Amino acid sequence: MSKPKVFEKPTGVKDYLPEAAAKLRRIEYRVMQCMERWGYREIITPTLEYYDTVGVASSTEDKKLFKLLDRNGTTLVMRSDMTAPIARVASSLLKEHPFPLRLSYQANVFRAFEAEAGRDAEFFQTGVELIGDASSEADAEVIALAIACLQAAGVQQFKIALGHVGFLNGLFQETLQQRQDAQTALKACLLSRDHVGYRETIKSLGLPREMQQELEGILRLRGGEEICRQARQVTKDPVAQHAIAHLCEIWDVLEAYGVSEHVLIDLTMIGDFSYYTGMTFEGYAADMGFPVCSGGRYDNLLAQFGRPAPATGFALKTNRILEVIGKSKAEEAPQRVLIVYTEHHRAAALAKAREYRSREGFIAETRLLADGQQGLNAVRQADGALQVHGSRYCDIISFTE
Amino acid sequence: MSKPKVFEKPTGVKDYLPEAAAKLRRIEYRVMQCMERWGYREIITPTLEYYDTVGVASSTEDKKLFKLLDRNGTTLVMRSDMTAPIARVASSLLKEHPFPLRLSYQANVFRAFEAEAGRDAEFFQTGVELIGDASSEADAEVIALAIACLQAAGVQQFKIALGHVGFLNGLFQETLQQRQDAQTALKACLLSRDHVGYRETIKSLGLPREMQQELEGILRLRGGEEICRQARQVTKDPVAQHAIAHLCEIWDVLEAYGVSEHVLIDLTMIGDFSYYTGMTFEGYAADMGFPVCSGGRYDNLLAQFGRPAPATGFALKTNRILEVIGKSKAEEAPQRVLIVYTEHHRAAALAKAREYRSREGFIAETRLLADGQQGLNAVRQADGALQVHGSRYCDIISFTE
Numbered sequence: 001m002s003k004p005k006v007f008e009k010p011t012g013v014k015d016y017l018p019e020a021a022a023k024l025r026r027i028e029y030r031v032m033q034c035m036e037r038w039g040y041r042e043i044i045t046p047t048l049e050y051y052d053t054v055g056v057a058s059s060t061e062d063k064k065l066f067k068l069l070d071r072n073g074t075t076l077v078m079r080s081d082m083t084a085p086i087a088r089v090a091s092s093l094l095k096e097h098p099f100p101l102r103l104s105y106q107a108n109v110f111r112a113f114e115a116e117a118g119r120d121a122e123f124f125q126t127g128v129e130l131i132g133d134a135s136s137e138a139d140a141e142v143i144a145l146a147i148a149c150l151q152a153a154g155v156q157q158f159k160i161a162l163g164h165v166g167f168l169n170g171l172f173q174e175t176l177q178q179r180q181d182a183q184t185a186l187k188a189c190l191l192s193r194d195h196v197g198y199r200e201t202i203k204s205l206g207l208p209r210e211m212q213q214e215l216e217g218i219l220r221l222r223g224g225e226e227i228c229r230q231a232r233q234v235t236k237d238p239v240a241q242h243a244i245a246h247l248c249e250i251w252d253v254l255e256a257y258g259v260s261e262h263v264l265i266d267l268t269m270i271g272d273f274s275y276y277t278g279m280t281f282e283g284y285a286a287d288m289g290f291p292v293c294s295g296g297r298y299d300n301l302l303a304q305f306g307r308p309a310p311a312t313g314f315a316l317k318t319n320r321i322l323e324v325i326g327k328s329k330a331e332e333a334p335q336r337v338l339i340v341y342t343e344h345h346r347a348a349a350l351a352k353a354r355e356y357r358s359r360e361g362f363i364a365e366t367r368l369l370a371d372g373q374q375g376l377n378a379v380r381q382a383d384g385a386l387q388v389h390g391s392r393y394c395d396i397i398s399f400t401e
Numbered sequence: 402m403s404k405p406k407v408f409e410k411p412t413g414v415k416d417y418l419p420e421a422a423a424k425l426r427r428i429e430y431r432v433m434q435c436m437e438r439w440g441y442r443e444i445i446t447p448t449l450e451y452y453d454t455v456g457v458a459s460s461t462e463d464k465k466l467f468k469l470l471d472r473n474g475t476t477l478v479m480r481s482d483m484t485a486p487i488a489r490v491a492s493s494l495l496k497e498h499p500f501p502l503r504l505s506y507q508a509n510v511f512r513a514f515e516a517e518a519g520r521d522a523e524f525f526q527t528g529v530e531l532i533g534d535a536s537s538e539a540d541a542e543v544i545a546l547a548i549a550c551l552q553a554a555g556v557q558q559f560k561i562a563l564g565h566v567g568f569l570n571g572l573f574q575e576t577l578q579q580r581q582d583a584q585t586a587l588k589a590c591l592l593s594r595d596h597v598g599y600r601e602t603i604k605s606l607g608l609p610r611e612m613q614q615e616l617e618g619i620l621r622l623r624g625g626e627e628i629c630r631q632a633r634q635v636t637k638d639p640v641a642q643h644a645i646a647h648l649c650e651i652w653d654v655l656e657a658y659g660v661s662e663h664v665l666i667d668l669t670m671i672g673d674f675s676y677y678t679g680m681t682f683e684g685y686a687a688d689m690g691f692p693v694c695s696g697g698r699y700d701n702l703l704a705q706f707g708r709p710a711p712a713t714g715f716a717l718k719t720n721r722i723l724e725v726i727g728k729s730k731a732e733e734a735p736q737r738v739l740i741v742y743t744e745h746h747r748a749a750a751l752a753k754a755r756e757y758r759s760r761e762g763f764i765a766e767t768r769l770l771a772d773g774q775q776g777l778n779a780v781r782q783a784d785g786a787l788q789v790h791g792s793r794y795c796d797i798i799s800f801t802e
Contacts, residue, residue, distance in 0.1 A: 003453050004453050004454055005454075006454050006489070006492070006705065006706045006707055007454075007489060007492060007493035007706065007707065008454065009446075009447055009449075009450060009451065009489070010447065010451060010475075010477055011471065013447030014447060015444065015445070015446050015447070015490050015494055016444060016446075017444055017490075017495070018443060018504075020445075021442075021443045021444050021445045022442070022443065025433075025443065029430075036764060037735075037758040037764055037765065038758060038764075038766070039737070041419035041422075042419060042422045043416065043417060043418055043419055043422050044421075044425065045416050046414030046415060046416070046523050047448065047511070047523055048410075048411050048414055048467075048522070049410060049411065050405040050409060050410065050411060052404050052405055053408075066449075066469060068468070068469040070411055070412065071513070074405060076411050078448075088407070089416050089418075091407070091408060092408035093416055093418060094418070097791060098790040098791045098792075099790075100768075102766070110449075112472070121449070122447055122448055122449065137769045141767070148758075253747065256747040256748040256751050257751050258748075258751075258752075258755075304407065334437070334438075336440070346657040347659075350657050350658050350659075351659075354658075354659075356438075357438040357439060357549075362438070363437060363438055364438065364439070365439070365440035366542070368538045389499040
């Protein structure tokens with residue numbers, strides 16, 4: 001193994017230069033403000049957690065966890081999501097707080113580098129957890145909030161794909177009972193959205209024609225409210241039927257919120273977290289192949305921390321939203337003023353800088369001129385800005401003889 | 402080693418519940434805004450860095466670094482400060498950007514648990530680096546900005562202690578040449594502000610009376626501008642003389658900024674980072690025994706990353722400022738409204754919630770009543786607030802029959 005070069009950083013992590021950092025912070029700020037207005041209160045948890053508690057509960061594959069040892073030889077992990085840490089806090093420091101509990105977070109999370117392109121080892125999330133409410137009303141609230149947050153972040157075009165883990169579990173249990181391998185193979189195809197592979201796997205199973213059609217038919221179960229009706233015909237399994245009924249209730253609430261136009265029911269969707277127990281959803285922005293948000297219901301996680309309770313929530317992938325927004329035009333930037341001065345006029349120049357810095361929308365930089373220097377070489381740009389040494393200013397104010 | 406309990410978290414790390422988290426974020430937001438107005442632009446660097454580059458340059462003791470291995474067996478560290486990562490970026494991604502370069506950050510940094518009480522393993526910093534300017538003007542700028550940031554954060558009473566590593570280095574070189582052990586022992590006393598130990602160490606050295614007085618005398622070198630004059634008499638060493646001259650220049654600029662009342666020259670001060678090469682400073686809030694900010698000049702660090710340049714900067718210890726501010730009265734909180742409704746009135750209730758959420762200063766939570774339930778048990782508090790299940794609201798709006 002060779003020594004890293006001085007300018008290198010580890011695989012899968014990024015630097016955000018000023019323009020990108022400003023956009024990322026603006027997204028975070030607006031999203032957190034939106035969550036606050038819906039009654040969600042931010043909590044901050046540590047980057048490091050115990051492997052045996054939060055690490056195990058987090059549902060991230062073991063090999064994807066960043067692990068280290070503390071001085072007592074206990075294994076720590078760098079958090080791989082925020083849902084498990086928040087479940088820990090809800091069950092300990094906040095255990096006396098009555099339900100429902102509405103909590104939000106902005107945090108960086110860590111998953112060890114994966115071979116696939118585009119996967120980051122450290123990424124930024126903003127999200128909420130609504131704990132202690134098992135109703136479809138609660139599920140709809142977090143979906144409607146996810147939509148409001150995407151809009152607050154400036155994502156213009158997006159769709160929320162809404163599914164339910166109970167539908168596929170029930171359907172597969174009905175059609176492929178005792179054939180766990182086949183169930184696993186089909187779910188893997190759906191998770192990677194490999195519909196060709198899904199159809200081929202079904203053919204290879206040697207199922208009765210009717211059952212084969214039933215399993216193939218679900219690939220068409222994507223759309224609006226009508227999907228709920230259609231899905232009811234597909235399966236008689238009670239778990240699947242219950243899932244469909246729950247999705248229909250969620251849909252009704254989303255209509256009352258006036259946001260169902262953004263939602264697409266997709267019964268082939270599988271959430272990427274093993275702790276999901278009910279509805280799951282993903283948000284897709286136009287032109288992006290990967291979700292910008294994901295969420296779902298997880299009714300069994302809190303019991304692992306000693307305070308059994310239903311819960312639902314989501315996370316926005318803030319740095320992916322940056323990739324969507326980053327292409328759009330920058331918002332109105334503050335006016336940047338450069339104040340140059342000779343030593344003799346220092347106090348007046350610094351007072352002027354102070355005045356600008358106290359005004360909304362202004363930035364002031366100061367520069368002492370060298371002895372005998374009477375000004376700076378500023379180059380007027382086509383858009384009127386003044387350029388000095390690669391920096392742009394709207395105005396240069398001189399305090400010189 | 403026993404397995405951790407489900408509710409435990411690693412030693413030295415914290416959860417911030419909503420009230421503390423809101424205050425911490427408010428401090429960060431205001432400080433970052435202040436830095437922006439002075440022309441500093443935020444950058445974000447990764448939590449993980451290579452040990453051989455940033456880890457070694459960071460000046461944190463090796464045993465205090467959190468280390469882990471990546472898949473290739475290369476040692477990574479969780480960043481222990483932000484100065485070294487920013488030096489890396491200034492020398493790589495920003496290497497074409499002309500000087501001066503003004504950068505800011507808000508970040509969590511990590512230092513492995515120390516036995517002493519009150520030391521966190523993870524803590525929050527906001528700070529700036531002014532790179533490519535060797536002048537005392539630049540040093541004064543970052544000190545004046547630190548003062549503006551402390552004020553923006555809401556710290557009412559504080560003092561900045563200002564020193565220079567060159568003064569003690571020069572003085573000790575003059576008086577204790579060849580006696581490195583004695584120099585180290587005396588510096589250790591000053592670092593821990595152990596003046597009794599300092600005096601005793603001097604006595605034990607068997608120095609000529611005059612030299613002994615000279616070394617003891619520096620303990621009195623704390624105060625305003627007059628200290629510069631007094632210090633000039635103490636030593637003839639050119640390094641120490643140069644340090645004093647530089648401090649006097651900084652003082653003049655701080656007077657022009659109108660902030661010298663907050664500054665105390667303290668020539669016994671030793672910065673806690675080995676990379677400091679010039680002036681160093683620490684900010685102390687009233688009633689707090691530990692600094693809430695620290696900074697200094699580090700003219701040799703960037704050369705380690707291949708772009709030699711002078712630099713100066715500071716970091717505010719945001720979570721310590723929270724401890725100062727946390728005692729003060731909370732600022733005006735948004736108005737929290739609870740909207741309760743029966744299923745029949747859902748659309749009207751959710752529209753009302755939407756209306757509140759779009760108004761500045763309002764938070765709206767919603768709650769569906771159970772079948773047959775006509776309202777909630779709200780208890781009017783002494784201050785007029787309505788309490789429901791441990792949550793407080795300024796108003797409860799009902800959409801029921």
